[in-house]
Amino acid sequence: MSYKKWIYKYKYLKFDFDEVKELREKYNKEFNSKFKFKDRQEDEIIIPEENELDPPPKKTKNKKIKELYKKLSKKVHPDKGGDEKDFNELNKFYESENILEMAIKAEEFDLEIEDIDEYFTDEGFSNLCSKLEEETEFIKTTLAWKWATASEEEKKILIVLFETKYGVIPITK
Numbered sequence: 001m002s003y004k005k006w007i008y009k010y011k012y013l014k015f016d017f018d019e020v021k022e023l024r025e026k027y028n029k030e031f032n033s034k035f036k037f038k039d040r041q042e043d044e045i046i047i048p049e050e051n052e053l054d055p056p057p058k059k060t061k062n063k064k065i066k067e068l069y070k071k072l073s074k075k076v077h078p079d080k081g082g083d084e085k086d087f088n089e090l091n092k093f094y095e096s097e098n099i100l101e102m103a104i105k106a107e108e109f110d111l112e113i114e115d116i117d118e119y120f121t122d123e124g125f126s127n128l129c130s131k132l133e134e135e136t137e138f139i140k141t142t143l144a145w146k147w148a149t150a151s152e153e154e155k156k157i158l159i160v161l162f163e164t165k166y167g168v169i170p171i172t173k
Helices: 003-034 063-076 084-095 099-108 122-139 143-149 152-166
Strands: 035-037 168-170
Touching: 003 035, 003 099, 003 122, 003 143, 063 084, 063 099, 084 099, 099 122, 143 152, 152 168
Parallel strands: none
Antiparallel strands: 035 168
């Protein structure tokens, strides 16, 4: 498959992932307002806070990715007139060797990427897409997601399951 097709596939999966993340936040709030741990005073069951401070990028062994990173960082670095958010994203992509996100970022800034097919193999692109699909599916396994997407009949069963398996009970007001 050509890199353009991989990029389109990845963009679609990324859009789906972002949509699921947004729903997760909504579902978590709803879930946390209705349930608590049986033996704890804490009201919130799910407290996933993402680290706001990004670590510096690790050194990559892939020479092509490093070249692309340098080219992109000249455009997005805050000292070069770029945006700090874009630069932090680029660092994340570089650290995880996510060539697809880097290629998408290059497109945003109208940067030509020579010999993109040499950057990654189909297997590498496929692995990145699979990882994104797995992350999306993982979110759908949370208690909050199960609760929000369950029918009223299923919710009756889930209440029992939540208490017996996870020690989570409905909040009585």
